[in-house]
Amino acid sequence: MLTNKKTLLALSVVSALTLTACGSDNDDNVVVTPPTPPVVVVPETPAALSFTVSGNVVNSTSGAPIEVTKLTFLEGDVASTDIVDINGKAITELATTDGSYTFTLKDGADVTTLTVLVSAEGYISKSFALDLTDKSVSVAADLSLVSATSGNGVVAATEKAAVSAGQVATEVAVTATQAGANTNVTVPAGTTLQDENGNAVSGTEVSLNVATAATTASATTAGIGDIIPAGLNSGTSTSVRQPLAAANIEMLDNAGNKIKKFSSPITLTLSVPESAGVTTGDTLKVSSYDEDKAKWTLDEFTATVGAFDAASKTYAASFQTSHLTLFTSTKEEPACTSGINFNVTGANASELVFHVFSSDGYVIRNATGAAVSSSSRNNLKADATARVLAFDAASLNVVFDSQTEVPVCGTVDVAVTAAPVTTVNENFAVTAVCSNDTTKTTALSGAIVKYRLPNRGFEQASEPTAGTYALTGLVEGSSYQVRVVPRGLGAGVGATDFTITANGTDESGSINIACNTTTGGN
Incomplete structure (x- = not known):
């Protein structure tokens, strides 16, 4: 009988433990399921923009960025309805705080020429005509303003x-x-x-x-x-x-x-x-x-x-x-009907920046490539002469100077004899890290990534693979500011700056973001 009593007691204890483990909290044996812990969800980042217009507003004589500026977009003399910011919001104007700008066109926009009116405190406002005919490649253009106060001409x-x-x-x-x-x-x-x-x-x-x-x-x-x-x-x-x-x-x-x-x-x-x-x-x-x-x-x-x-x-x-x-x-x-074409020898024309100054009142600044577009040649007369300077795009060192004014309607021979600086290319990989769970990361694709030397305008990087951005033409050994502006992650995720040294070695950076959470599943 004693053995039987011990067995019954053991069964009673086991039964009580089993009921407790099932979460019984009252005499009716109701089961309460504990809440599922929240799961941090890595955000889906957007694809890169297929076409952008970017550049800087700069002082015409020093080339330094003019930080606080306003760009107003017009088609003809009315506000353009075809411009959107990098997040797809329709805009008719864009304010800058560092002198750099980036915008794009709304889907289906058929804009070939865009007028950009640029203004800044202490400078003479000026409009520029941007040629957007070829949308298979992004457009880069520095826009130069002249100080409204005496000095530098x-x-x-x-x-x-x-x-x-x-x-x-x-x-x-x-x-x-x-x-x-x-x-x-x-x-x-x-x-x-x-x-x-x-x-x-x-x-x-x-x-x-x-x-x-x-x-x-x-x-x-x-x-x-x-x-x-x-x-x-x-x-x-x-x-x-x-x-x-x-x-x-x-x-x-x-x-x-x-x-x-x-x-x-x-x-x-x-x-x-x-x-x-x-x-x-x-x-x-x-x-x-x-x-x-x-x-x-x-x-x-x-x-x-x-x-x-x-x-x-x-x-x-x-x-x-x-x-x-x-x-x-x-x-x-x-009128000159051919425009200016630079016949460059001794260098790659795409690595040069051209300035053209004529006593006839004709000026081109920051022209790139081997030719000047029709929107830049409009004031050029058939017998125009000008002094032509070519600068190394990376260092802005002068690598060609015609010394005197030469005919510029047609082909201008540019023989580069000065050795350009040594440049390197690097990739910069950007990772988005969830601040509420640092184990959750993703490649930050679709961002606007820009880079520059001190007191110079930004250049915009391309994105050859998702989350990796190509920094090209870096002056070897120089320090660069790299600015990453995420897209599509909400208004609270702003620009992040990094500093790199140009040495040809790929580099990376991470940006903390507050990720959303959900319940159930990973």
Whole structure:
């Protein structure tokens, strides 16, 4: 009997343990299933963009990035509806904080020429025409702006005046003067200052600002070709408007509002160089540019050529206007129909950057490849001459200089004799790591990856394989900033910077992201 009692006790204990293990928490034996631990899910990263437009906004004479800028996109003179940012959001403008930009086109967009209006505080706004005809390759373009203050070829002047009920009580006159470039603006006493809609401005004071440059530019000094926006000439015309003088004129009230019109005409005088071949009494056509619409009003006025100034070797060309903007006086010349083609020997043309400066007021900066596109040659006359410089794209060292002006309508021989710097290529692999479970990782595909030397503009890397980006043309031994901008991972995942040394060895970096979680399954 004792044995039987022990057996029964053992069975009772086992039964009790079994019930407890099954989760019984009441007398009704209800089973409660414990919750499944959350599972961290690696995000799906997007494919690389098949086509992008990228580059930098730079100072025209130093080449340094202008960090805070705004790009406005237009087709004709209306806002483009075909531009999207890197995440596919439709945009009509893009702000930068480091001077670099990247955008693309919406699906199915058939844009061949895009006008980009670029503005920055302290610089003269300018529009650029980008050729987007070939969408099989991405477009890279650096956009150069000229400082609105005196220096590096630009001369600027400002005059302030009191205003009452929108009128100036006394004459307001300002003159910007330097060798080969003079501009005078005179606003008569009693003139009513108006906004774009013709309303008299408020405020008690206005400032009249003038900026101009000489006809001839150089690698380190700006000329009028740097100031004049795209569109002064069409690419199919048999003649071109050769710019002889240009000035950007702006008037602001003390609240920063632009004065756009006047109740009666004001007088402007631009200096025209002796080399233009004009004489006293000649008439020149004047065109004006509306920076808000990136639109030229061509041959709007006629300027009369006045007396010759022997000291400055210029003529004064005067006209009247009832509005303010950028003006240029022009002379019609037969057009160059072939564009500029560089016959490069001693180097690979794709590794060079070309600058072209003409005493005729024609400027090209940051041209790449062996030819200059039609959008860049539009101001070129048939007998144009210019000084041509070629720079090593990696180091920006000068590797060719024509020294004097040579004919540039057609083929220009570029014999590179200077040894370029040693360059290397590297791949940079980027991994996304879940910050809430570092064992979960994935190759970060579809990002925008850019790289640059200190105080230089960014270059955009290609993505030959998912999550691996090709950094090409690195100056051996130099330190580079690599910026990774993820796409498609939410607004909270921003840019991450890395520093590498160019030595030809592939490198990598990781970016922490907060991954989503789910329940059940891996």
